[in-house]
Amino acid sequence: MILMLLRRLGGGRLTEFEPKIIAFSCNWCSYTSADLAGINRYKYPSCVNIIRFMCSGRIEPEFIMKAFEYGADGVMVTGCKLDDCHYISGNLRAKERIETTQQILDMLGLGSGRLRGEWLSASEAEKFAQTMNEFVEQIKALGPNPLGSSK
Amino acid sequence: MVLDQKKEKKVGLFICSCYDNITDKIDFDEIIKFAEALPGVEVVKKHDSLCSVSGQKFLSEECEKENFDAVVVAACTPKIYESTIGGGVVEGGLNKYQYEQANIREQCAWIHEDKNEATQKAKRIIAGSVARANTLEALEDTKVDIIPSTLVIGGGVAGMQAALDIANAGYQVYLVEKTEKLGGRAYELSMTFPTHNCGICCIQSCKSCVLTPKIEDVNQHDKIEVLLSSEVTEITGGLGNRHVKIKTPDGEKEIDVGTIIIATGSQIFDPSKLKEYSYDHKNVISTIELERMIMAQRDKGGKLHRPSDGKIPKTVNFIQCVGSRDANKGNPHCSLVCCTYAIGQAMEIKKRYPGTEVYIHYMDLRGPYRGFEEFYEEAKAAGVNFVRGRVGEIFEKEGKVILRCEDVDAGTPLEIESDLVVLSVGQEARDATTKLAETLHLPLDIDGFIKYMNPMLTPEERRGIFIAGCAQGPKGIRYSIEDARLSASNAIKLLQKGSTYIGGGVAVVDEEMCVGCGKCAENCEFNAAVIVVKDGRKVSHVDPILCQGDGKCSAGCCNKAISIRHFKREQILPMIKAILEYKMEVEG
Numbered sequence: 001m002i003l004m005l006l007r008r009l010g011g012g013r014l015t016e017f018e019p020k021i022i023a024f025s026c027n028w029c030s031y032t033s034a035d036l037a038g039i040n041r042y043k044y045p046s047c048v049n050i051i052r053f054m055c056s057g058r059i060e061p062e063f064i065m066k067a068f069e070y071g072a073d074g075v076m077v078t079g080c081k082l083d084d085c086h087y088i089s090g091n092l093r094a095k096e097r098i099e100t101t102q103q104i105l106d107m108l109g110l111g112s113g114r115l116r117g118e119w120l121s122a123s124e125a126e127k128f129a130q131t132m133n134e135f136v137e138q139i140k141a142l143g144p145n146p147l148g149s150s151k
Numbered sequence: 152m153v154l155d156q157k158k159e160k161k162v163g164l165f166i167c168s169c170y171d172n173i174t175d176k177i178d179f180d181e182i183i184k185f186a187e188a189l190p191g192v193e194v195v196k197k198h199d200s201l202c203s204v205s206g207q208k209f210l211s212e213e214c215e216k217e218n219f220d221a222v223v224v225a226a227c228t229p230k231i232y233e234s235t236i237g238g239g240v241v242e243g244g245l246n247k248y249q250y251e252q253a254n255i256r257e258q259c260a261w262i263h264e265d266k267n268e269a270t271q272k273a274k275r276i277i278a279g280s281v282a283r284a285n286t287l288e289a290l291e292d293t294k295v296d297i298i299p300s301t302l303v304i305g306g307g308v309a310g311m312q313a314a315l316d317i318a319n320a321g322y323q324v325y326l327v328e329k330t331e332k333l334g335g336r337a338y339e340l341s342m343t344f345p346t347h348n349c350g351i352c353c354i355q356s357c358k359s360c361v362l363t364p365k366i367e368d369v370n371q372h373d374k375i376e377v378l379l380s381s382e383v384t385e386i387t388g389g390l391g392n393r394h395v396k397i398k399t400p401d402g403e404k405e406i407d408v409g410t411i412i413i414a415t416g417s418q419i420f421d422p423s424k425l426k427e428y429s430y431d432h433k434n435v436i437s438t439i440e441l442e443r444m445i446m447a448q449r450d451k452g453g454k455l456h457r458p459s460d461g462k463i464p465k466t467v468n469f470i471q472c473v474g475s476r477d478a479n480k481g482n483p484h485c486s487l488v489c490c491t492y493a494i495g496q497a498m499e500i501k502k503r504y505p506g507t508e509v510y511i512h513y514m515d516l517r518g519p520y521r522g523f524e525e526f527y528e529e530a531k532a533a534g535v536n537f538v539r540g541r542v543g544e545i546f547e548k549e550g551k552v553i554l555r556c557e558d559v560d561a562g563t564p565l566e567i568e569s570d571l572v573v574l575s576v577g578q579e580a581r582d583a584t585t586k587l588a589e590t591l592h593l594p595l596d597i598d599g600f601i602k603y604m605n606p607m608l609t610p611e612e613r614r615g616i617f618i619a620g621c622a623q624g625p626k627g628i629r630y631s632i633e634d635a636r637l638s639a640s641n642a643i644k645l646l647q648k649g650s651t652y653i654g655g656g657v658a659v660v661d662e663e664m665c666v667g668c669g670k671c672a673e674n675c676e677f678n679a680a681v682i683v684v685k686d687g688r689k690v691s692h693v694d695p696i697l698c699q700g701d702g703k704c705s706a707g708c709c710n711k712a713i714s715i716r717h718f719k720r721e722q723i724l725p726m727i728k729a730i731l732e733y734k735m736e737v738e739g
């Protein structure tokens with residue numbers, strides 16, 4: 001792995017670094033805000049890949065960790081506004097889980113900055129796009145996931 | 152690309168050009184070539200509009216011919232046409248859970264400028280969806296019968312109207328009212344907007360309106376059982392079948408109902424909370440008390456006497472926004488009806504005693520109703536004075552009530568003597584409603600009212616519970632009644648069906664793995680997961696009718712013993728993997 005790490009960090013790779021981002025989005029608000037971003041043609045980088053869940057409360061820390069294991073450079077979890085989960089409190093649970101997972105990421109040396117939770121209403125399309133733009137920039141600054149794509 | 156696959160599946164992939172909406176940005180030839188090589192994919196075809204009738208016919212014919220295990224449609228967002236396009240697939244013989252829609256329009260073609268970039272992303276999305284499709288399994292929806300009866304909680308105008316509508320549609324209604332009479336607050340009002348006439352003008356047309364018949368309609372309806380001085384103590388069960396316990400004066404009553412209407416209304420802000428307004432003074436009254444005085448005067452004749460000495464007031468000052476729009480001491484929300492009713496009362500006083508000076512102290516006037524502007528103009532013409540500015544304090548000096556306030560427009564501080572002060576109190580959430588919301592797992596909004604449901608939600612998505620009137624926020628009478636009729640018609644829609652289906656995407660327990668720790672039950676807000684003893688072991692048990700499929704339980708289970716059908720780990724992880732691995736190949 002060290003070899004791979006060196007390879008990834010070395011040479012001209014950094015300049016052309018295009019991160020791989022997975023976004024886990026809840027069906028009711030945040031996935032809709034992503035759709036609305038499309039309808040309004042708000043741009044964000046194509047490296048963001050959205051996976052839909054019914055609620056952000058379904059998102060297991062394991063999904064996030066696996067995404068990093070499979071080579072994601074950043075993981076974004078989006079849910080409804082914090083007091084507005086379709087299932088009452090799913091996003092509150094998600095928030096707690098994200099915070100714990102961030103601690104683990106810090107411990108592993110991956111860095112908590114690679115994981116972010118964002119709480120959006122269905123109408124916040126512009127914010128969705130803006131959040132994604134920011135996050136991609138943040139991940140670019142952090143550089144590639146040192147685990148790389150190990151499998 | 153390697154995918155965790157147990158057995159070979161046959162997946163059909165259909166891509167929709169959306170009449171060039173998608174093909175403008177995504178190179179379909181490249182996609183088709185790429186997709187054909189994906190594991191499990193045996194057929195890749197393109198169409199111009201899969202959501203059209205011809206598109207669905209095409210899909211169903213393809214499915215019938217090819218006998219797929221799962222179908223992926225790469226097109227627009229599933230949030231719009233999932234059931235329409237998926238309908239074609241179901242028509243063709245597949246289970247609706249063996250269908251996956253890849254969003255390459257809203258979340259790809261419409262976002263990314265560069266055609267190559269968009270095409271690459273579309274490939275990743277499709278790779279992910281195909282990987283998921285390979286893991287999808289057929290699920291059964293659960294059939295539930297809807298008991299043909301309704302519980303209406305609250306016997307105000309909203310509750311009565313909902314009860315009448317549902318009973319008139321032929322269903323049994325139980326109307327539970329906490330107090331000893333029907334009618335609620337609306338029946339305590341002397342006049343309402345916009346006709347400035349009796350309190351229930353919106354319930355029946357003015358000419359024929361007398362207070363009692365409406366209540367009598369409810370009382371005499373053979374499909375409505377009115378339970379006065381009664382309270383709901385317990386509600387169990389789920390959509391279509393709820394068991395309700397009611398405390399009545401004749402003991403406990405138990406009923407089973409198919410739908411529930413919550414019409415518990417709002418309560419009036421208690422002005423004694425605001426010490427600076429000296430509500431304990433005899434000549435400082437609330438608008439509700441003024442209403443009662445006007446009513447009493449109407450019934451018994453006589454004059455509008457002020458409480459302290461029975462004198463007819465020569466000056467009357469209305470204070471607006473008492474307890475409303477005041478985050479510190481009252482409620483942050485606007486109560487919506489106070490400007491209108493204060494103007495009505497001011498005009499009433501002016502009409503009876505033209506010599507009396509009437510002032511309304513306001514921050515801004517809010518009357519978002521048709522006819523409000525004319526109403527306001529009429530009041531001004533009648534001589535009602537409108538003073539912009541908040542009243543700082545009301546106090547007594549030498550036996551007189553003095554207002555310390557401000558005229559913002561004139562820029563002058565004022566101290567006015569007033570014979571009578573009327574506090575325009577606002578509506579706020581009722582404590583009982585909050586408790587009820589908890590029992591029924593309904594979310595509250597920041598003001599403590601039951602949260603507005605998105606109007607697009609179906610009666611099933613509302614779990615057979617509908618809200619009417621002020622339980623959902625301050626409303627005028629007319630709007631409460633409109634609300635009640637809408638809620639009633641939603642309930643009737645469900646009752647008429649007789650039975651319905653609950654989606655199969657619910658929690659499922661692996662009893663081998665479960666250690667009965669109860670974490671899932673703790674995480675579940677809908678009481679769907681409970682711990683039971685089975686064969687001498689504690690295990691979790693899920694009621695598919697109560698389960699909403701959100702998956703909080705599953706994400707919180709340390710033993711991975713509980714999962715959500717259609718969103719199982721085995722169905723999510725391959726998708727993540729496929730999306731990320733695709734990128735590797737490009738880079739590599």
Ligand code: FES
Pocket residue numbers: 026027028029030054055056057078079080085086087089090091
């Ligand atoms: S449904 Fe959006 S966070 Fe729960």
